[in-house]
Amino acid sequence: MKSRHWLLVIVLIGLGVWTLLPIPGASKPCFLGYYAHCSFTPISTIMCWIPAGIIYRRKAKQSAK
Numbered sequence: 151m152k153s154r155h156w157l158l159v160i161v162l163i164g165l166g167v168w169t170l171l172p173i174p175g176a177s178k179p180c181f182l183g184y185y186a187h188c189s190f191t192p193i194s195t196i197m198c199w200i201p202a203g204i205i206y207r208r209k210a211k212q213s214a215k
Contacts, residue, residue, distance in 0.1 A: 155209045159202045166198035 169188040180191035188194045 152209075155205060159206050162198045162202035162205075166195045166202070169194045169198065 169186060169191050171187055172184055173187050174185065176185035176187070176189070178185075178189050180186040180189050181193070182191055
């Protein structure tokens with residue numbers, strides 16, 4: 151895989167993890183019941199991790215050929 155694809159995968163995974171982190175002073179609790187960076191925490195995490203997985207799988211298959 152090219153380095154820009156690796157960078158994109160790492161950024162998307164990092165953003166997904168970032169949405170899970172608790173933060174004091176958030177305006178409202180997330181769907182999991184605690185105050186996180188994003189109030190749509192499980193949904194936004196999945197929205198970051200699925201594209202990361204798709205990019206990784208597609209580019210890994212292309213590199214294997």
